[in-house]
Amino acid sequence: MQSLLLSIRLAACVSAILFVVGLPLAYGLAYTRWRGKFLVESIVALPLVLPPTVLGFYALVAMGTQGPLGRFWQATFGHGLAFTFTGLVFASVIYSLPFAVQPLIASFESIDHKLLDASAVLGADALRTFRRVILPMSTPGVVTALVLSFAHTLGEFGVVLMVGGNLPGSTRTISIDVYDHVQSLEYAEANRLALILLAFSFVVLSIVYAVNRRIGRRVWAPWPAK
Amino acid sequence: MAGEINAVALSLCIRMERRTRNAASFVLDVSLEIPPGITILFGTSGAGKSTLLDCIAGLVRPDAGQINIDDATVFDSENHVNVPPQHRRIAYVFQSLALFPHMTAEENVAYGLPHLPTDQRSARIAEVLQAFRVENLRRRRPAEISGGEKQRVALARSLVTLPRVLLLDEPLTGLDAELKASIVDDLRAWNAAQKIPVLYVTHTREEVDALGERVVVLDRGHVINQGAPHEVLDAPRRKKLAQAAGFENLLDATVVELREIDGVMRVRLAESSSEIEVPLGYAAPNDRVKIAIRAGDILLATQYPVGLSARNILAGKIVSLEPRGSMVVARVQAGVSFTAHVTPGATRALELTAGKPVWIVLKTHSCHLLSE
Numbered sequence: 152m153q154s155l156l157l158s159i160r161l162a163a164c165v166s167a168i169l170f171v172v173g174l175p176l177a178y179g180l181a182y183t184r185w186r187g188k189f190l191v192e193s194i195v196a197l198p199l200v201l202p203p204t205v206l207g208f209y210a211l212v213a214m215g216t217q218g219p220l221g222r223f224w225q226a227t228f229g230h231g232l233a234f235t236f237t238g239l240v241f242a243s244v245i246y247s248l249p250f251a252v253q254p255l256i257a258s259f260e261s262i263d264h265k266l267l268d269a270s271a272v273l274g275a276d277a278l279r280t281f282r283r284v285i286l287p288m289s290t291p292g293v294v295t296a297l298v299l300s301f302a303h304t305l306g307e308f309g310v311v312l313m314v315g316g317n318l319p320g321s322t323r324t325i326s327i328d329v330y331d332h333v334q335s336l337e338y339a340e341a342n343r344l345a346l347i348l349l350a351f352s353f354v355v356l357s358i359v360y361a362v363n364r365r366i367g368r369r370v371w372a373p374w375p376a377k
Numbered sequence: 378m379a380g381e382i383n384a385v386a387l388s389l390c391i392r393m394e395r396r397t398r399n400a401a402s403f404v405l406d407v408s409l410e411i412p413p414g415i416t417i418l419f420g421t422s423g424a425g426k427s428t429l430l431d432c433i434a435g436l437v438r439p440d441a442g443q444i445n446i447d448d449a450t451v452f453d454s455e456n457h458v459n460v461p462p463q464h465r466r467i468a469y470v471f472q473s474l475a476l477f478p479h480m481t482a483e484e485n486v487a488y489g490l491p492h493l494p495t496d497q498r499s500a501r502i503a504e505v506l507q508a509f510r511v512e513n514l515r516r517r518r519p520a521e522i523s524g525g526e527k528q529r530v531a532l533a534r535s536l537v538t539l540p541r542v543l544l545l546d547e548p549l550t551g552l553d554a555e556l557k558a559s560i561v562d563d564l565r566a567w568n569a570a571q572k573i574p575v576l577y578v579t580h581t582r583e584e585v586d587a588l589g590e591r592v593v594v595l596d597r598g599h600v601i602n603q604g605a606p607h608e609v610l611d612a613p614r615r616k617k618l619a620q621a622a623g624f625e626n627l628l629d630a631t632v633v634e635l636r637e638i639d640g641v642m643r644v645r646l647a648e649s650s651s652e653i654e655v656p657l658g659y660a661a662p663n664d665r666v667k668i669a670i671r672a673g674d675i676l677l678a679t680q681y682p683v684g685l686s687a688r689n690i691l692a693g694k695i696v697s698l699e700p701r702g703s704m705v706v707a708r709v710q711a712g713v714s715f716t717a718h719v720t721p722g723a724t725r726a727l728e729l730t731a732g733k734p735v736w737i738v739l740k741t742h743s744c745h746l747l748s749e
Contacts, residue, residue: 268434
């Protein structure tokens with residue numbers, strides 16, 4: 152159970168960070184045009200195609216005592232990043248980035264551009280337009296982004312294995328735990344955890360799809376329109 | 378504008394070239410002075426009307442030129458002035474209206490007033506909602522109200538900010554004439570107090586007649602005429618204008634006789650012996666004129682019609698029938714060749730076929746006189 156709680160804590164941290172990082176990133180990718188944009192788009196999409204072990208390997212190297220991120224962290228906070236919960240969060244944020252950014256881009260781009268023009272003509276600057284028009288109209292995208300980054304982080308294995316190691320309570324996530332149990336031929340224990348993860352993921356995804364369907368009729372409004 | 382202290386005027390002189398992928402580049406080159414009151418911007422689609430409004434609003438940047446509202450410069454390419462749209466104080470109602478779908482009518486209207494104290498804000502909103510007769514829709518969202526109501530809310534939302542200029546891009550399309558007229562009346566009433574320039578884009582002649590104090594005709598990015606509607610579009614009309622307004626029939630004719638007392642004259646069509654009666658124009662007998670008739674204004678009859686107010690009945694024969702979408706394009710030879718639009722139902726009911734003799738019926742006022 153400890154591993155499940157750890158996984159949930161990790162997924163919650165990662166979703167929160169991705170929400171903050173993802174909104175401006177998606178805004179930039181959806182609404183602005185600049186020369187190097189395709190490069191950033193590729194970088195954001197990389198975790199979709201790279202094997203988690205490759206991503207995890209580079210994350211480990213970067214966080215290691217010789218890596219740039221690791222040295223910076225060591226100098227600033229007095230301890231390393233590799234094999235810590237924080238390190239896991241870092242790697243997971245990158246690993247789940249496309250799952251947060253792409254739903255946001257898709258829903259930003261689906262907004263009729265005339266609405267943004269109307270907002271500007273009515274005196275609103277970009278920030279107000281974002282807050283009052285783009286964000287409330289992107290609720291399904293935001294919910295999808297949050298839930299997908301949460302669910303994706305919850306289910307990650309390769310990256311955690313590379314970066315986190317297997318320390319109970321700080322880096323042993325549920326997927327690692329399942330793997331360990333299988334390795335030790337404890338199938339009953341593995342099955343219990345796997346089933347929890349399966350049920351949890353299914354419920355979460357059902358919520359995403361249900362919300363996406365219901366939002367069309369605006370049954371609930373998470374963003375008060377004032 | 379001496380003496381009218383309130384009156385704001387818009388003046389602009391802009392040039393813009395837009396290269397399109399298929400070679401033909403579009404050039405917008407316009408110089409205009411727009412006084413307070415409603416000015417119609419008239420032209421076919423693709424004439425550059427919406428682009429011109431986008432430039433004035435600041436949504437599109439012209440290549441060169443200047444745009445002034447009264448004494449304030451909002452765009453000047455030479456001095457690198459380009460005030461962003463949110464600071465121009467120009468209201469713009471799009472054809473799609475662009476009401477925010479997630480806000481109620483009242484929230485939409487309040488959108489442009491974030492900095493006002495609450496009491497002033499509510500007063501202003503109440504006033505404009507009343508002026509456009511939509512107080513009862515306050516709590517409804519755009520999806521829950523009718524087309525005409527949406528148009529009223531969109532106008533209210535734009536005007537509540539007390540803009541210096543109002544731009545309207547065919548905001549009343551799709552409404553019936555009566556509803557349109559009542560909305561325009563409300564707009565006029567509002568503007569009687571504000572006295573701002575209103576630039577109203579349309580491509581339909583009916584709207585020019587209904588609204589017009591002043592009309593500017595735009596064709597392929599250039600102003601080709603401006604003035605009072607009856608001067609610009611009626612009197613000696615230019616052929617280009619007729620084509621812009623969508624007349625399918627352009628006929629050469631010779632004036633036979635003027636009947637000033639009835640306000641009509643008789644003309645003979647081209648080399649034929651067919652004569653028709655058209656509205657009186659600046660012409661003398663034996664003058665050569667052009668007559669423009671819309672294909673939709675021509676009636677076809679299979680028997681000689683009697684008891685009809687239409688003055689022109691010509692015998693002819695159907696040359697061809699060509700279905701096009703929800704209508705049939707009929708070519709009829711009656712001394713000269715006519716193009717008429719009929720419905721598929723009428724085609725069947727009258728058993729129209731190529732070679733069948735028909736009568737062409739034309740109302741006098743469906744025949745528009747053009748000068749050479």
